[in-house]
Structures are given as structure tokens and as C-alpha cells.
Amino acid sequence: MLQGKKILLGVTGSIAAYKAALLVRLLVKEGAQVKVLMTPAATEFITPLTLSTLSKQEVGVTISEHGSWSNHVMLGRWADVMLIAPASANTMAKMANGITDNLLLAVYLSATCPVLFAPAMDEDMWFHPATKANIAKLLSYGHQQIPIQKGELASGLFGEGRMAEPEAIIAYLHDFFSKGNKPLAGKTALVSAGPTQEPLDPVRFISNHSSGKMGIALAEALAEAGANVQLVLGPTHLSTQHSGVVTTRVVTAADMFSSCMELSPKADIIVMAAAVADYRPKNVADKKMKKKDDELNIELEKTKDIARTLGSQKKNGQLLIGFSLETNNEREFALKKLQDKNLDMVVLNSLNDAGAGFNYDTNKVLLLSRNGKEQALPLQSKQEVARNIVLAIIDLQHA
Structure with missing residues (x-):
């Protein structure tokens, strides 16, 4: 040995x-x-x-x-x-x-x-x-x-x-x-991943292009580092078979909010990687809507902001990491989210970077920490990006 x-x-x-x-x-x-x-x-x-x-x-x-x-x-x-x-x-x-x-x-x-x-x-x-x-x-x-x-x-x-x-x-x-060296042994991590689906009627919904690949890779990387991981996963065909990850399947933003609120009190590390809908239909039809007029107006209402809620009730010693997917003024918006939501670190994704964002097997991100530290990760597989994010989380624990 x-x-x-x-x-x-x-x-x-x-x-x-x-x-x-x-x-x-x-x-x-x-x-x-x-x-x-x-x-x-x-x-x-x-x-x-x-x-x-x-x-x-x-x-x-x-x-x-x-x-x-x-x-x-x-x-x-x-x-x-x-x-x-x-x-x-x-x-x-x-x-x-x-x-x-x-x-x-x-x-x-x-x-x-x-x-x-x-x-x-x-x-x-x-x-x-x-x-x-x-x-x-x-x-x-x-x-x-x-x-x-x-x-x-x-x-x-x-x-x-x-x-x-x-x-x-x-x-x-x-x-x-x-x-092996398991720096997160004994720690519990909560990870959200994937999209949410907000129903319009029994057959239609509003969603986004998130596949859940990045969040699943993070859950597995945290488990590899020794953490006990709770993964709250939105509707996607992807899954994880890692023995250190327990998956809770959800559909809507409200479902994800409820699961995260239930699991967060016991979490030492929380990573909000899901692409949660910011708005949902105010009224959901109980039967399929029929095509009638040339236009259809849908009234939307805000969903509950999971990261902001978790940031407002964050416990001493608990780390909260968020994601910021932007198309313009990327750094400005990411730093605003870092402060407004009481995050310890934000992972900035730009859709302007080739090979990064939804559905790709690769990603390119910038890590911005509350302590002022910045780390730019080059275009890599999402598994490699996840391992580097976990290393940054371990550094934050010892900061």
C-alpha cells in the first residue's frame, strides 16, 4: 500500500x-x-x-x-x-x-x-x-x-x-x-442543476436550453472530493450513477425552491448551477389551449429567487456559490449578483465564448470570489471545469 x-x-x-x-x-x-x-x-x-x-x-x-x-x-x-x-x-x-x-x-x-x-x-x-x-x-x-x-x-x-x-x-x-485524499470528507453539498419547466397547460411549458451537464459534473466532482452530495435536478434526460450523489428530481421552479429549502439547512456547501426560470405563467390552463386568434398574450409572474433566499439565510461557515450566464456586460452583472445575493463565489459564463454555455460538453468560465480573488479557466471539458471549481471551493473553505 x-x-x-x-x-x-x-x-x-x-x-x-x-x-x-x-x-x-x-x-x-x-x-x-x-x-x-x-x-x-x-x-x-x-x-x-x-x-x-x-x-x-x-x-x-x-x-x-x-x-x-x-x-x-x-x-x-x-x-x-x-x-x-x-x-x-x-x-x-x-x-x-x-x-x-x-x-x-x-x-x-x-x-x-x-x-x-x-x-x-x-x-x-x-x-x-x-x-x-x-x-x-x-x-x-x-x-x-x-x-x-x-x-x-x-x-x-x-x-x-x-x-x-x-x-x-x-x-x-x-x-x-x-x-485517497478526500478534502471534503464529512461535508454535505447541495447542488441544483438543469432547467425548470413552467407549464402553460397540460401539454405546453416555458423552459430553456440547459441540459444539466455542468451541474451534474459538479455534483460528481464534489462527491469525488469526499462530500455527501444532494443533487436537485430539473427535467433532463441526463443522470448520475455516482454512489456519493443522491438525486431529487423536480420539474418547476417552485419544486426546485421547495427541495432546496428543505435540504439547505444541513449543507456545508451550496452550488446553484440550475437554470431556474425567472418567470412563470400566472394562470395555467387545466385543458390544452386551442389555437384561435393570431396572437396569444401570456401574463407572467416572478418565481422565487432561490439563490437570493439562500443568501439571506446563510449560516456561519456555509458556502454559497452561484452561476451567472450573461450575453453582455458580463463581469458587471456577475459582480452585482455576487453582492446582491450574498454569494461567496460566482461562476461567470458568457454565451459569447465559443464552446461554452448550454448543451456543450465544454465550458469556459471566470470565477469571481467575494474575497476579491479571480480565476479564469480556459475552455475545458465540463468535468475538468467542475474539478477546478471544487478546488476553488476548497480554497474558500480555508480562506
Whole structure:
């Protein structure tokens, strides 16, 4: 399972640092490439020579001793995963607050890979509110905590705070890589997709050209990232078979509004990709309308604005992403929608771009975020566009 995996092991100042020797040995035995970083305090518990001999790699302790000053950036990009074991209360506090006073922490802040940490400390430190707050911060960054164990502690007391045994950490890594990195694991996403149909009579309706391709691709990309996805899908022949997506079929704008209102309270991420009708016939005939006069006047009334309603009742921590399909003054109208509807990000589609818009298998969009960040995506398959939008959503979660 770990064959060829690049593991960056951070060892900090804890009595549990002695377990790093066995951990490195087990990782190498599994076929992993292991590079070790140590805090200066960690060298008081186990020597760099020991870990260098076991890993067959130079061990980094200080920036000045570890090649050029920019090596921490390269190390942060090299790894498939950064594992900090043991993670002392002191190092976790610095990680949580962005303090960078040694090589290990410089690499941590530069790391583009997933970060796992295995806490180790005495029970009183483990239960201190500051430690709990720091761990909560680290989890909010998308890092994963390897569960601590209960047993005899360095103080001689018996309780919680022991670092997981090396064998348990190896098992955790097996599970991590078998599942893949799922940055949205445990999150719930709500996606609307497709058109709506607003009936005139039993056989006719007002609709648009939306196929639902973009919204379905987004639902699947969110599920691939680990989210549990609720897809509210308007009338289309398309569907998804992804096991992580539950589909609710709707027809009218009122149906879509009702389903979105029901599902939105439990959603961490809401993506409104549907092309919902802005107006519907005020009166719907109960029988087929017969052709009589040369002209037919239909009185329309506004439908409920789903994105605006969701924006007005958005909870703390909930992300709301909308779409803006425009034919003129594209950027101006998209930014207005971003503000007026309290969106966190708007995906701007221009019908003036060749290969973008309804029914195409490709799309070209501009992502405009509330924090001022902009990202222009070139013409790509809608699946690729969806994956890039999901990456932008993940960035918003950590902003």
C-alpha cells in the first residue's frame, strides 16, 4: 500500500520521539520513501544520525544546515503526505498560529500535500482548552489527526495523551491512501442543476436550453472530493450513477425552491448551477389551449429567487456559490449578483465564448470570489471545469 509513497516525517520534542525510529523502519519496510525533519528539541530525545541511518536520507534540523534557504519549499512540494509524529503541544500551537521558527514549521507552512499529525503529551496538557482550540484549528485547515491512545504516560500517570503506536500509524496511512485524499470528507453539498419547466397547460411549458451537464459534473466532482452530495435536478434526460450523489428530481421552479429549502439547512456547501426560470405563467390552463386568434398574450409572474433566499439565510461557515450566464456586460452583472445575493463565489459564463454555455460538453468560465480573488479557466471539458471549481471551493473553505 505504501510502495513508492513519499512520506515527509516531522519529529518534535516529546519523549515519544523514540518511537520515530520504529516508525521510519516500518515505513521503509513498506516501500515508502522517507525524509525526516526534526525540531531542535527533538534531537534531545533521539539523534538525527539514528533516523538518517534508518531512512537512508539526510535529516533536516536547521535551514542553514539543510542546503539552500529555499529547500523548505521544495520539501513541501515533494511529499505525498506530511506526517508529524510525535506532534507536541508546543509544535501544534505553532502550526495552528502560523509561527515559523524552525525548519520543520517552515516546511509545514510550505506543504502542498495533505498533513497528518499524531499528538503526544501528558493528559493535563491534552485536556487543556488551548490544546483543544489548537487542534480544532488544525482540523479546520483540512489536516487529519491520528487518534491518541490511552495508557501509561511519561509522568507515570495513566490516561489519555499517548501517541499512537507506529503500527497503528502505519494502519492509518494504509486507510488514508486506500481512500485517497478526500478534502471534503464529512461535508454535505447541495447542488441544483438543469432547467425548470413552467407549464402553460397540460401539454405546453416555458423552459430553456440547459441540459444539466455542468451541474451534474459538479455534483460528481464534489462527491469525488469526499462530500455527501444532494443533487436537485430539473427535467433532463441526463443522470448520475455516482454512489456519493443522491438525486431529487423536480420539474418547476417552485419544486426546485421547495427541495432546496428543505435540504439547505444541513449543507456545508451550496452550488446553484440550475437554470431556474425567472418567470412563470400566472394562470395555467387545466385543458390544452386551442389555437384561435393570431396572437396569444401570456401574463407572467416572478418565481422565487432561490439563490437570493439562500443568501439571506446563510449560516456561519456555509458556502454559497452561484452561476451567472450573461450575453453582455458580463463581469458587471456577475459582480452585482455576487453582492446582491450574498454569494461567496460566482461562476461567470458568457454565451459569447465559443464552446461554452448550454448543451456543450465544454465550458469556459471566470470565477469571481467575494474575497476579491479571480480565476479564469480556459475552455475545458465540463468535468475538468467542475474539478477546478471544487478546488476553488476548497480554497474558500480555508480562506
